[in-house]
Amino acid sequence: MNHGTWNIRWEQVRTILIWIALPLLVGIGISATIPRPVIGEIYLDTEIDSESARYLISQIDYARAHANVRSVVLTLDSPGGTVADTESVYQELVALRKIKPVVASVGSMAASGAYYLASGTDYIIANPTSDVGNIGVIGYLPDSPAIFESTISTGPYKLWGEPRDTYLREMEMIKQGFYQAVQLGRGSRLKVGPDVILTGRIWPGSEALRIGLIDALGSPSDAVEKAAQLAKVGNYQVSDLSMDVFTQTLNSTGLLYQTKDGITMNFPTAPGLYLLYVPPFPVEK
Amino acid sequence: MSLRSRWKNKETGMETIKRFRYWIALILLVLPILLRGVWYYRGLPSQSKVLEPNYASNTVPQPPISTPAPEPVQTTSGKIVVLDNSHSNQYTPSEVEDFISQLTRRGAQVEIDSGDPSLETRLKYASAYILFSPSTLFGTDEINQLKAFVGRGGRLIVFADPTRFTTTFDSSTGASVPQPDVDDINPVVMPFGIMVNKDYLYDLDKNEGNFRNVYFSQFNKNSVTSGLSQVVFYGTHSLTTQGGTPLILGDAHTLSSNTDSGNNLASAVLSADGNVLAFGDFSFLIPPYNTVADNSLLVNRIADFALSGSRTPTVADFPYVFDRPVSVVPTGKLQLGSDLLNPIASMQKALQATGINMEMNPKPAANTDLLVLGSLTPSDDLTPYLEPFNLGMDDPSTITLPDFGTINRTGVGLLLYQRTPSRNILILLTDSSSDLPTMISSLAEGNLLSSCVLEGDVGVCSVSSGESSSFGSSSSSNFPFPELSSPTPNSSFSTATPTPGG
Numbered sequence: 001m002n003h004g005t006w007n008i009r010w011e012q013v014r015t016i017l018i019w020i021a022l023p024l025l026v027g028i029g030i031s032a033t034i035p036r037p038v039i040g041e042i043y044l045d046t047e048i049d050s051e052s053a054r055y056l057i058s059q060i061d062y063a064r065a066h067a068n069v070r071s072v073v074l075t076l077d078s079p080g081g082t083v084a085d086t087e088s089v090y091q092e093l094v095a096l097r098k099i100k101p102v103v104a105s106v107g108s109m110a111a112s113g114a115y116y117l118a119s120g121t122d123y124i125i126a127n128p129t130s131d132v133g134n135i136g137v138i139g140y141l142p143d144s145p146a147i148f149e150s151t152i153s154t155g156p157y158k159l160w161g162e163p164r165d166t167y168l169r170e171m172e173m174i175k176q177g178f179y180q181a182v183q184l185g186r187g188s189r190l191k192v193g194p195d196v197i198l199t200g201r202i203w204p205g206s207e208a209l210r211i212g213l214i215d216a217l218g219s220p221s222d223a224v225e226k227a228a229q230l231a232k233v234g235n236y237q238v239s240d241l242s243m244d245v246f247t248q249t250l251n252s253t254g255l256l257y258q259t260k261d262g263i264t265m266n267f268p269t270a271p272g273l274y275l276l277y278v279p280p281f282p283v284e285k
Numbered sequence: 286m287s288l289r290s291r292w293k294n295k296e297t298g299m300e301t302i303k304r305f306r307y308w309i310a311l312i313l314l315v316l317p318i319l320l321r322g323v324w325y326y327r328g329l330p331s332q333s334k335v336l337e338p339n340y341a342s343n344t345v346p347q348p349p350i351s352t353p354a355p356e357p358v359q360t361t362s363g364k365i366v367v368l369d370n371s372h373s374n375q376y377t378p379s380e381v382e383d384f385i386s387q388l389t390r391r392g393a394q395v396e397i398d399s400g401d402p403s404l405e406t407r408l409k410y411a412s413a414y415i416l417f418s419p420s421t422l423f424g425t426d427e428i429n430q431l432k433a434f435v436g437r438g439g440r441l442i443v444f445a446d447p448t449r450f451t452t453t454f455d456s457s458t459g460a461s462v463p464q465p466d467v468d469d470i471n472p473v474v475m476p477f478g479i480m481v482n483k484d485y486l487y488d489l490d491k492n493e494g495n496f497r498n499v500y501f502s503q504f505n506k507n508s509v510t511s512g513l514s515q516v517v518f519y520g521t522h523s524l525t526t527q528g529g530t531p532l533i534l535g536d537a538h539t540l541s542s543n544t545d546s547g548n549n550l551a552s553a554v555l556s557a558d559g560n561v562l563a564f565g566d567f568s569f570l571i572p573p574y575n576t577v578a579d580n581s582l583l584v585n586r587i588a589d590f591a592l593s594g595s596r597t598p599t600v601a602d603f604p605y606v607f608d609r610p611v612s613v614v615p616t617g618k619l620q621l622g623s624d625l626l627n628p629i630a631s632m633q634k635a636l637q638a639t640g641i642n643m644e645m646n647p648k649p650a651a652n653t654d655l656l657v658l659g660s661l662t663p664s665d666d667l668t669p670y671l672e673p674f675n676l677g678m679d680d681p682s683t684i685t686l687p688d689f690g691t692i693n694r695t696g697v698g699l700l701l702y703q704r705t706p707s708r709n710i711l712i713l714l715t716d717s718s719s720d721l722p723t724m725i726s727s728l729a730e731g732n733l734l735s736s737c738v739l740e741g742d743v744g745v746c747s748v749s750s751g752e753s754s755s756f757g758s759s760s761s762s763n764f765p766f767p768e769l770s771s772p773t774p775n776s777s778f779s780t781a782t783p784t785p786g787g
Contacts, residue, residue: 031321180338
């Protein structure tokens with residue numbers, strides 16, 4: 001091989017390296033920086049109180065702040081909880097939904113405040129026998145105002161918060177907000193009016209589908225697929241956002257009443273208004 | 286092809302590459318990016334319009350408070366209204382203080398019945414008997430006494446309330462079992478064709494702050510509903526009536542919790558005879574709910590109803606048959622002696638217990654009531670008192686009375702009662718003068734009436750032991766008459782489900 005031929009070959013190789021291999025490698029390198037889309041999963045499997053609300057909001061914030069989280073599946077298995085905490089999570093959820101699709105997946109129950117949250121998502125999937133609904137407010141009234149010698153205060157409602165009758169009326173106002181959330185969230189998908197919705201009934205998933213409280217019957221993986229579909233992503237990764245946000249375990253705030261034996265009851269410790277489903281005691285008639 | 290030409294072709298190829306190398310480089314640069322992008326991302330996510338509730342527009346609903354001008358009331362003195370508190374009633378009299386004050390404002394005397402004296406005794410002098418949410422059953426005797434009371438024109442007002450119930454604890458499940466007041470009320474009101482349903486009414490469409498606080502704007506014309514345009518009941522049972530009048534009715538949105546349906550469901554009804562008024566709620570009597578809408582006016586109307594009965598005492602109401610001091614008037618050959626003194630003293634005590642003084646006065650003064658004593662023998666001084674009763678005493682072995690026919694005199698005593706605006710007269714007659722002390726004692730001690738057949742203001746009594754009394758031509762050891770009759774409306778109900786219009 002003479003020197004001229006060698007030069008020609010080197011010239012060819014160099015051309016290929018510079019104009020083919022290098023751009024390809026650079027392209028591959030750049031493409032590697034394109035993140036794999038993530039379907040974030042947020043789980044609510046307790047009642048909604050200040051602790052669980054903070055936990056949920058942190059995950060929602062994480063999803064908003066991270067571009068690779070293309071959509072979120074909110075998996076609900078909750079009877080609801082306090083009014084203010086539910087509304088906080090709902091509003092954060094709505095803010096997330098403005099930039100990323102959110103799908104609700106109902107496990108065994110999305111009642112009261114938990115359904116409030118579901119109504120703030122783009123799509124709701126439930127099992128055929130999931131408990132869905134219980135739209136409304138429940139209140140536990142404090143005692144009638146009284147005065148005591150040992151506990152003193154500066155006004156008649158310093159101890160009691162407000163007149164008992166006012167609790168009842170505020171409950172109605174909170175109900176209006178709840179109903180608006182459902183009405184606006186579900187829109188034309190809702191097939192029944194307030195006369196049905198506001199009865200506070202709990203419907204099985206299949207019946208909830210019929211009246212438009214949910215969009216489809218399906219499994220949690222169906223919810224993930226739907227979230228991917230709404231986000232228009234494929235070959236995605238599913239990530240439990242709680243792993244990215246929290247390391248510590250949730251502490252109970254004592255929302256629900258605990259007996260001296262440590263048994264947690266279904267009703268709240270303190271009087272007040274709640275977006276909570278409290279199952280009735282079994283009764284023998 | 287020669288080596289030269291092949292080399293030339295290579296050069297041409299290189300030239301081509303050189304010519305497009307920028308494009309090729311660009312494509313090769315972009316292709317992996319594009320492929321990876323398409324692998325993961327299939328388009329831009331569709332953004333739905335997100336609408337949020339306008340929380341600021343939601344307000345706390347306020348009740349329609351009304352402050353009606355106080356109406357002038359008709360004062361009726363001497364009427365007594367009894368509030369039952371002897372059946373573990375689910376209320377306290379202080380709760381219904383406003384209602385009680387409306388009664389006393391009208392001149393009524395209000396008594397709380399805690400069981401002593403008995404219901405039977407209280408119903409002898411009461412004008413109205415008011416029952417709030419009992420949680421124990423009325424006995425058969427008590428129900429019969431109420432039926433008789435209403436039959437004599439007494440007013441019975443019954444308040445049920447779905448928010449008042451007792452609970453029993455089921456130790457096996459740990460569950461509380463509610464015991465609604467309906468089960469204890471219905472035996473009382475069903476004889477009058479009224480039934481309180483084991484439900485509550487609700488309205489999700491338009492309500493007073495809560496679904497169970499129901500507006501009522503439909504009223505059937507009656508003195509109880511006069512002037513009402515809207516009342517609010519705070520948790521009410523529905524009621525049904527057969528033959529009576531549903532007074533306060535819900536609209537098409539007022540539903541029963543039993544069926545989640547209903548139209549014109551009644552929350553207050555009046556019995557066919559107009560003497561029994563029943564409500565499914567009494568929260569509307571209690572502050573602050575008594576000032577909402579026309580509730581205050583309704584409370585007034587109920588007080589008017591309680592005191593507007595036509596009940597007048599009959600002989601069955603002894604000793605509550607006198608309004609003034611009583612003069613004892615012996616007639617015929619009757620002489621006051623030792624045999625009569627004890628019985629008359631007993632009578633005096635019995636009347637004193639009711640606030641009535643008794644005096645011996647053969648020539649009674651004006652403004653006194655009379656206790657006339659005598660025998661079943663005509664006498665000049667007795668005859669004027671007997672005229673209203675058409676008593677036939679000409680036959681020495683029998684007497685005749687319009688509602689009783691012919692009665693064998695032996696062992697019989699007559700109780701005759703006449704009530705006029707100026708004087709009340711009670712007449713006690715026996716065939717044998719020896720039976721009269723027994724009859725007086727027995728009446729004073731409260732034992733006589735149980736051995737009398739009563740018809741209006743006439744009582745035919747057995748006053749001697751061991752001897753039978755006979756009526757007309759037939760003889761019998763027992764009185765062949767039914768108990769004191771009273772209207773007993775058909776009380777059979779075919780269903781417990783509330784029906785439209787009650």
